[in-house]
Amino acid sequence: MTTGLLPRIAEELQDIVSDCAEAGAAEIAQEGGQTMIIVPVQAEGWSPPVVPVLFRVPLLYPDERPDLIYLDAGAHGPSGAIPRAMGAVTFLGRPWTQVSWHMTGSYDATRPNLQLFVRSTALYFRSPNP
Amino acid sequence: MKTQVSFREEDYDRFVRLLDEPSQETVVIAFAGRHQSPDRLGVLITGGEAVPSDAYLDRGPGTFRLRPAFVAERLLEAASLGRTVVLIHSHPGWDYPPDFSPIDEDLHARLVPSALRQIEGPFVSLVRSPGGWNGRIWKSPGDERVIERFRIVGRRLQVQEVPARAQPAEATYDRQLRAFGPAMQRTLASLRVAIVGLGGTGSLTAQWLAHVGVRDFVLVDPDVIEASNLSRLVGGRPDDVASGMRKVDIAQRTIRSVAPEAQVASYALDVLACDAARAVSSADIILNCTDSHASRALVNRIAYQYLVPLIDMATLLRAEDGAVSGAYADVRLAGPTRSCLRCQGVIDADRVREEMAPPAERAGLIRAGYLSGVSVPEPSVLPLNALAVSLALLRLFDTVEPWLEWPGRVTFEARRLQVIEQDRASQSNCEICTGDQVLGWGDDRSLPCRDG
Numbered sequence: 190m191t192t193g194l195l196p197r198i199a200e201e202l203q204d205i206v207s208d209c210a211e212a213g214a215a216e217i218a219q220e221g222g223q224t225m226i227i228v229p230v231q232a233e234g235w236s237p238p239v240v241p242v243l244f245r246v247p248l249l250y251p252d253e254r255p256d257l258i259y260l261d262a263g264a265h266g267p268s269g270a271i272p273r274a275m276g277a278v279t280f281l282g283r284p285w286t287q288v289s290w291h292m293t294g295s296y297d298a299t300r301p302n303l304q305l306f307v308r309s310t311a312l313y314f315r316s317p318n319p
Numbered sequence: 320m321k322t323q324v325s326f327r328e329e330d331y332d333r334f335v336r337l338l339d340e341p342s343q344e345t346v347v348i349a350f351a352g353r354h355q356s357p358d359r360l361g362v363l364i365t366g367g368e369a370v371p372s373d374a375y376l377d378r379g380p381g382t383f384r385l386r387p388a389f390v391a392e393r394l395l396e397a398a399s400l401g402r403t404v405v406l407i408h409s410h411p412g413w414d415y416p417p418d419f420s421p422i423d424e425d426l427h428a429r430l431v432p433s434a435l436r437q438i439e440g441p442f443v444s445l446v447r448s449p450g451g452w453n454g455r456i457w458k459s460p461g462d463e464r465v466i467e468r469f470r471i472v473g474r475r476l477q478v479q480e481v482p483a484r485a486q487p488a489e490a491t492y493d494r495q496l497r498a499f500g501p502a503m504q505r506t507l508a509s510l511r512v513a514i515v516g517l518g519g520t521g522s523l524t525a526q527w528l529a530h531v532g533v534r535d536f537v538l539v540d541p542d543v544i545e546a547s548n549l550s551r552l553v554g555g556r557p558d559d560v561a562s563g564m565r566k567v568d569i570a571q572r573t574i575r576s577v578a579p580e581a582q583v584a585s586y587a588l589d590v591l592a593c594d595a596a597r598a599v600s601s602a603d604i605i606l607n608c609t610d611s612h613a614s615r616a617l618v619n620r621i622a623y624q625y626l627v628p629l630i631d632m633a634t635l636l637r638a639e640d641g642a643v644s645g646a647y648a649d650v651r652l653a654g655p656t657r658s659c660l661r662c663q664g665v666i667d668a669d670r671v672r673e674e675m676a677p678p679a680e681r682a683g684l685i686r687a688g689y690l691s692g693v694s695v696p697e698p699s700v701l702p703l704n705a706l707a708v709s710l711a712l713l714r715l716f717d718t719v720e721p722w723l724e725w726p727g728r729v730t731f732e733a734r735r736l737q738v739i740e741q742d743r744a745s746q747s748n749c750e751i752c753t754g755d756q757v758l759g760w761g762d763d764r765s766l767p768c769r770d771g
Contacts, residue, residue: 193765195757197750222770248591248767252616252661253675254668275683287680289687296668298661299748 194224198250201301202226208308212239218281223248225280228307232314234267240314243285244307251298255306259285267317322456322464323361324405324443325354325626327655327759328473330364337369338409338447344383345409346370348393350402352761353441354625356601360456360464362443363626364405365759380411382422390430394437401763404434405443416451416481419444432460452479468509470603472626473656476718478509478603487532495531503720504532510719513537513602513627515590515618516609517566519551519704520632520711524606525570526553527712529577536574537602539586539595540566551701590614593768600625600766604718606711607631610697612670617767619653619660623757624764628654630714631665632707636698643698646733648707652714653727655759658745659752663728706731 194202205226206215213229224246232240241261247253260271262284275287292306326334330349338345349367354360372378374389397404410417419427427444434442435457445454445466454466471477486501487508496504512533514521517540525538543563544555552566554573567585574581586595591613599605600621607618610633622629630652637645653660660666673681673690684690710729717723726742750756757764 195750195764197756247672247675248769249613249616249671249675252619252666252668253613253671256672257680273687275687287683289684289689291689298666298668299746299750 193219194246198246198303201304202246204301205304205307208304209311212311220281226303226307227281228311230311230314232264232266233317235314236265237263240264242310242314243280244303244310246303251300251302254292254296255303256291258288258290258310260288262286320464321359321361321468322466323359323468323470324445324454324456324466325361325363325470325472325759327365327626328471328475329656330367331471331473334367334407335447338407339411339449340409341411343378343380344411346375346383346385347407349405349407350397350400351405351443352624352759352763353403353439354600354761356597359601360441360458361466361468362403362405362441362456363759363761365626365755367405367407381420383408391437394434398438403438403441403443405445406430407445407447410446410448413448414450415448417446417448417453419446419453419455427455427463431457431463435460453481470626472628472654475721476506476510476604476628478506480509484509492532499716499720499722503716506719507532508534510603511535511537511601512715513539513599513605514570515539515599515605515607515614516611517552517570518542518548518608519699519701520634520707521606521608522551522553522555522566522570522573523701523705523708524608524711526573526577527708528606528715529574529581531712531716534578534581536571536581536583537586537598538567538570538583539588539590539599540570541587541589542566544569547696551699551704553701589769591617591769593766593770596621596766596768600627600761602627604715605629606715611674612667613674615660616666616671619666620751620757620766622654623659623751624760624766626655626759628652628657628718629660630711630718631660632711633665634699634703634707636700636703638698643734646703647730648703648710648733649728649730650707650710650714651728652718653752657727657752658743659749662745662749662752663741663743665728703733706733 202217209215209228212231216227218225225243227241227243229239230242243259271286273289275289278285278287334347347367347369349364351362351364354363374386377384441456441458443456452469457463467481469479484505487504492504514524543565544559546560549555554569565587567587571583571585588595605627633649635647651663726740728741730739745752
């Protein structure tokens with residue numbers, strides 16, 4: 190029997206699901222060996238007001254720093270655009286906009302970095318932004 | 320297909336103390352991870368307990384019978400944890416490797432089919448006497464094989480083969496034998512060594528290991544030789560550059576020029592390719608000779624998941640406008656009982672992220688100014704590489720026959736002739752080198768590698 194994610198990472202994803210429960214149901218998905226989590230994020234001034242945001246779990250996580258976010262292709266900010274958009278990509282058969290959004294600061298692989306990345310992203314979107 | 324059982328040293332020593340009790344047969348039940356590669360089939364034992372006295376129906380110097388309910392509970396527990404079961408018992412007083420008795424064979428006939436209905440195979444039965452070990456492994460009730468190798472991994476790496484390997488040619492290794500004795504030479508001849516990266520340090524490592532008596536290699540490197548490699552890639556020739564020869568093939572040729580009989584499995588792949596990663600997991604010891612942090616992260620995981628000691632080496636030459644300000648050869652030891660490379664601070668999460676980015680994403684990040692996109696070849700010279708390989712091979716000798724008094728990480732600064740010693744402990748919440756999320760899980764946890 191082969192299990193995919195290490196228990197530590199699986200637990201961290203479940204914690205992210207719990208964190209987001211207020212905004213909606215998060216979804217953990219796999220595609221081509223890549224694990225992803227789609228998180229509903231309350232976005233002040235955005236359309237729609239709850240934006241599905243996809244985070245990739247890096248293959249070598251937690252030794253690989255999580256990076257970039259992917260917004261539902263139909264979403265747009267108060268200005269009508271998506272700031273720092275890098276281009277269109279397809280995951281799970283759906284179009285997404287890749288956004289140059291990065292986790293900053295020192296990195297300690299023994300911390301729940303993906304959860305911290307999701308939390309800081311959600312916090313950013315909760316306050317009014319361009 | 321070689322069959323083998325791997326133990327952590329601490330478990331092995333504990334089992335031997337329990338099993339060498341002279342007056343009666345003793346039973347230990349261990350849970351284990353599974354490990355199958357193209358030419359190896361085995362289990363990785365981490366933990367196990369002596370059967371409590373009230374679980375015996377009968378116990379004496381020549382026999383034991385366990386309560387069926389106790390055995391059924393252990394099988395159920397192993398199945399629920401996704402592990403397999405190793406039944407270990409003793410034959411007290413034999414001063415030679417024991418055989419299974421007719422009573423044991425009868426037990427196998429009854430127990431193995433029932434066990435393999437409850438747990439995914441293989442099932443393993445071992446018998447121990449003070450004179451040695453014997454064992455069988457079943458993938459299915461009709462597929463029974465003798466265990467041919469016992470590996471004990473800890474401060475020291477021990478390999479016991481059944482039957483024992485003949486002593487390698489004495490004349491060839493006379494000077495080495497005078498230093499370390501025949502046991503180490505026999506172990507070197509029985510080791511499978513994986514070399515990840517066959518460039519400056521890896522090519523030398525391959526050549527020197529062949530000289531010292533290693534005869535079974537796994538070589539991993541995706542690259543072909545370039546003109547700029549000729550000053551450092553040992554065994555490389557100008558005509559190899561002209562023909563675009565793969566570095567693994569050059570290393571194989573070098574090994575065979577020293578040891579024509581050596582077994583060499585070459586993978587012209589990144590170690591992140593699952594085929595290469597699985598081959599590396601079949602090694603008895605890994606020498607990591609790449610400067611890729613992503614490769615280092617994966618190899619670090621393999622070392623704990625498959626109970627394989629890991630020697631990681633690197634060189635750093637600080638130079639500007641032809642002036643050298645620092646020259647470092649750095650060797651760190653990781654693997655079961657040691658802190659991992661992450662805890663030793665030699666895996667950079669940003670470098671891993673950069674190395675793992677697909678080309679299109681990388682281009683986008685360079686345009687966005689997030690990555691520099693400037694990749695300048697690092698300075699490198701053969702003598703400094705040789706220094707790192709010297710330290711690494713001394714470390715390998717020490718892993719087989721302990722004699723060094725080194726900490727986990729040793730850095731030699733050649734310019735000022737300084738040695739920097741470091742011994743960082745495991746971080747208490749590291750899932751790689753502490754706890755039970757990775758250690759000894761073998762194939763029962765998927766590796767973070769790329770298929771296809």
